[in-house]
Amino acid sequence: MLRALATACALTALVAPARAVASTTQESMLQDDNELVYSSPDRVAAVLAQLASLGVERIRVSVIWALVAPNPTSTTRPNFDATNPAAYPAGAWDRYDVLVTDAQADGIQVDFDVTSPAPYWATGHSPSSIPIKFKKNYLPSAVQFGQFVQAVGTRYSGSYAAPVPAPPPTPTPTLFGLPLPPGLLGTPTPAPTPATRAPLPRVDYWEIWNEPNEAGWLTPQWQRGPIRLIGARHKRRITTWIEQSPVTYRGLLDRAWSALGATGHGGDTILVGDTSAKGSVSHGILPAMPPMTFLRALYCVGNSNRPLTGMRAAQLSCPTSGQPGAFGAQHPGLLEASGYADHPYSFTLAPNIHSSNPAWATLADLPRLERTLQRIFASYAVPAPDGVPLYLTEYGYKSNPPNPFVSTSPAQQAAYINEGEYMAWSDPYVRTLAQFELVDAGPQTGEPVGTPAYWGTFQTGLISLAGVPKPSYFSYRIPIWLPSPRHGPRVTVWGQLRPANHAGPQTAIIEYEPAGTSAFKPIRSVQTASPQGFVVAHLALAQPGLLRIAWIDPGTGGVDHSRIVAVR
Numbered sequence: 045m046l047r048a049l050a051t052a053c054a055l056t057a058l059v060a061p062a063r064a065v066a067s068t069t070q071e072s073m074l075q076d077d078n079e080l081v082y083s084s085p086d087r088v089a090a091v092l093a094q095l096a097s098l099g100v101e102r103i104r105v106s107v108i109w110a111l112v113a114p115n116p117t118s119t120t121r122p123n124f125d126a127t128n129p130a131a132y133p134a135g136a137w138d139r140y141d142v143l144v145t146d147a148q149a150d151g152i153q154v155d156f157d158v159t160s161p162a163p164y165w166a167t168g169h170s171p172s173s174i175p176i177k178f179k180k181n182y183l184p185s186a187v188q189f190g191q192f193v194q195a196v197g198t199r200y201s202g203s204y205a206a207p208v209p210a211p212p213p214t215p216t217p218t219l220f221g222l223p224l225p226p227g228l229l230g231t232p233t234p235a236p237t238p239a240t241r242a243p244l245p246r247v248d249y250w251e252i253w254n255e256p257n258e259a260g261w262l263t264p265q266w267q268r269g270p271i272r273l274i275g276a277r278h279k280r281r282i283t284t285w286i287e288q289s290p291v292t293y294r295g296l297l298d299r300a301w302s303a304l305g306a307t308g309h310g311g312d313t314i315l316v317g318d319t320s321a322k323g324s325v326s327h328g329i330l331p332a333m334p335p336m337t338f339l340r341a342l343y344c345v346g347n348s349n350r351p352l353t354g355m356r357a358a359q360l361s362c363p364t365s366g367q368p369g370a371f372g373a374q375h376p377g378l379l380e381a382s383g384y385a386d387h388p389y390s391f392t393l394a395p396n397i398h399s400s401n402p403a404w405a406t407l408a409d410l411p412r413l414e415r416t417l418q419r420i421f422a423s424y425a426v427p428a429p430d431g432v433p434l435y436l437t438e439y440g441y442k443s444n445p446p447n448p449f450v451s452t453s454p455a456q457q458a459a460y461i462n463e464g465e466y467m468a469w470s471d472p473y474v475r476t477l478a479q480f481e482l483v484d485a486g487p488q489t490g491e492p493v494g495t496p497a498y499w500g501t502f503q504t505g506l507i508s509l510a511g512v513p514k515p516s517y518f519s520y521r522i523p524i525w526l527p528s529p530r531h532g533p534r535v536t537v538w539g540q541l542r543p544a545n546h547a548g549p550q551t552a553i554i555e556y557e558p559a560g561t562s563a564f565k566p567i568r569s570v571q572t573a574s575p576q577g578f579v580v581a582h583l584a585l586a587q588p589g590l591l592r593i594a595w596i597d598p599g600t601g602g603v604d605h606s607r608i609v610a611v612r
Contacts, residue, residue: 069575070469072542073155073478075104075438076505078485085142091482092150098521099542099577102153104437104478105143106254109162109192110180112136116163126191129199130207137199137206141244144200148245155437156200157251157318158193158300160184160261170263174329178263183292190299193252197307202246248312251385251437252300252377255320256293257338264329265289269359285327290341291361294375301377315385315435316378317342321406322389322399334403335386339416343378344371349419368424379426383433383475384417386410391442392451395464407464410434414473431473439464440480440504443514447503449496457504458519458607466525466538469578479520483507515607524593524606531585531611539570539593539606541577549573550595554581555605558589566594588612 079091080103095103110116114124114133124131147154161180168183198204256262269284297316304314323334344352344362351357353366363370372379388407390397398408405413417432442450443457452460461479468477484505491497506517524539537554544550551571555564570579579593593606 070474070578071101071476072099072576073102073104073437073476074098074100074480074482075106075478076481076483077106079482080105080143081108081139085146088143089146092146092152095482096150096152097543099544100152101576102155102249102476103143103147104155104157104251105140107140107156107158107196109158109160109166109189112140113163113166113192115165116161119164121165121188126188127194127198129195129204132195140200141206144245144247153249154245154247155249155251155313156196156247157254157437158196159251159254162189171329174263178259178330181259181261182263184262184296186292186295186299189296190303193300194303194307197304197309200244200247201308203243205241205243248309250300250304250309250312251315251318252297253293254318255387256289256296257319257323257333257335259330259332262289262292265331265333266327266329286359287333287337287341289333290338294342294361294378297377298375301381313382314377315383315437316381317384317386318437319385319405320387320389321409322391322401322404325401334401335405336403336412336416339413339420343420343424345420345423349416350423372424372426379421379424383435384413385435385437386413387438388436389439395460395467407436407439407467410471410474414471433475434471434473435475436468436477438478438480439468440502441516442503443484443516444503446484446509447499448494449499450503454515458515461516462519462523462525462607465523465540466527469538479504479506481505483511484509518605519607522593522595522604522606524591524609526591526609526611529609529611531588533584535583535585535611537570537579537581537583537591537593539579541572541579541593541595543597543604544577544595545598546575546577550577552579553594553596554583555592555594556583556585556589557591558587561589564590564592585611 074095076091080088083091112132114122114136129137144154162184164180166185166188167180170179170182174182199206254261257265259265265288266285267288269286301314304310304312317339319335319338320332321335322332323337324331340346340349341360344357344360346352346356351366351368351371352360352362354364357364357366363374386405388405388410390399390406390408393406395407399406402412414431414434418428421428421432441452441457441460443452443454444450445454465477468474481502482505484503484507485501486509487493487498488500491500505514506520507513521542522539523542524537527536527538529535539552541550541552549571551569553566554568554570556567557564568581568583570581572579589611590608591611592608595604596602597604
């Protein structure tokens with residue numbers, strides 16, 4: 045087999061992988077907090093090594109405010125300097141210190157998403173009617189959050205050496221319980237010198253607050269507005285609702301932006317938005333706000349994407365003049381950030397299916413998000429000639445099994461994530477696509493077994509709960525997608541050599557099994573110099589059959605294959 049592949053490499057023409065409108069540098073990101081934040085150091089080290097072997101370039105990590113803060117369940121703020129990382133409880137940062145240090149050793153970059161739950165002492169007084177799990181996200185203090193971000197930014201600035209506890213003092217020697225005179229036993233042993241540590245690795249990639257348009261991360265989503273009276277003869281009282289989560293988030297972002305700038309991270313990659321792709325048509329404290337509704341309120345624009353004025357602007361704590369410069373001066377992060385983050389899940393639909401709600405932003409509907417962002421920036425006279433960059437920092441598909449309430453089989457999951465990767469690569473505004481998660485999440489304990497609530501967690505992993513790789517594990521490792529899988533004079537094959545060493549050119553071999561035969565044969569070698577190993581080939585296939593990509597690992601000599609795709 046290896047000889048045949050080598051022969052194919054030598055004899056067939058090379059195909060350039062570039063395409064002008066697509067990304068050649070789309071980063072491979074993965075998030076799995078269960079495995080990387082809440083696991084033992086040994087498990088974290090093993091998972092990072094596995095991610096490195098998969099070709100993951102960056103991990104997204106939730107830096108949970110309440111997980112680090114002192115007395116997070118108290119409503120009384122502790123007396124401490126929240127901007128100083130050394131003022132936090134002993135061991136509070138250990139999980140993150142270990143993670144960034146081990147990730148650096150494995151050549152993996154880190155994206156810190158600083159987010160809720162918040163400590164209770166930093167939240168507002170919530171109504172007694174809302175479930176307790178939402179109280180930890182209720183009107184969090186922007187000032188207190190900014191102080192926490194400053195502590196995080198200081199600790200992971202690249203120059204912070206975490207203090208080491210001083211060694212215990214040497215006990216005074218005694219005889220029959222009485223202290224001996226100094227020097228009686230010779231020269232006293234000097235006190236040991238406190239150990240020093242090397243500075244912690246620098247983190248230079250940030251997200252501010254996960255999914256602020258979801259009540260699970262930020263409440264309230266809406267606040268009651270003024271009562272409207274409608275009807276000419278029989279007036280009816282109608283409750284209006286005003287977008288609250290964008291207002292709260294804007295304040296959190298302002299403080300976080302300043303804190304990152306003050307700690308030397310002003311030139312880092314800093315993402316805003318971090319919105320979920322869908323939302324509810326209902327209004328209230330808890331119904332999720334559609335991302336496009338959230339986006340316009342966040343940027344203080346109306347449906348025309350022009351700056352709001354007057355009362356409507358005042359309701360959203362926006363500049364009431366409508367002058368473009370006023371908004372940018374008050375909220376620089378929203379216009380100067382590196383890009384906008386979105387989580388374009390389709391959940392039950394294939395990646396290319398458009399959503400019926402024009403306020404949603406799934407993967408197939410990214411153009412509406414891109415157009416809106418461009419028009420907003422144009423309204424504020426901010427040049428964005430190449431568009432506003434998009435960072436897709438969560439994405440994946442649940443599978444059945446194990447979740448009996450979804451229709452996506454493991455094989456469909458494997459195909460859907462490849463299709464999603466191709467679609468993201470085809471979009472010139474997209475900078476990264478993050479797989480969520482590595483290992484399926486377990487059911488929700490405390491919920492009735494066998495109910496949708498019990499399976500309300502994410503079974504989007506590449507590995508099952510039993511530790512067995514799913515088909516998606518292999519499709520993630522070597523993706524393949526045919527934009528049009530019909531045989532003919534020009535069949536486009538897209539793929540990626542994710543685990544390859546991209547310091548130099550890498551070669552993939554496309555193998556074909558024509559219908560009516562029973563063996564794959566190499567038909568084309570494809571060389572790529574793409575920093576992420578993307579490959580594209582255009583083939584002439586006269587009849588239906590099966591295709592796959594093969595890659596020889598130069599380190600082991602082993603052959604990795606993509607999944608098999610059909611040519612009709």
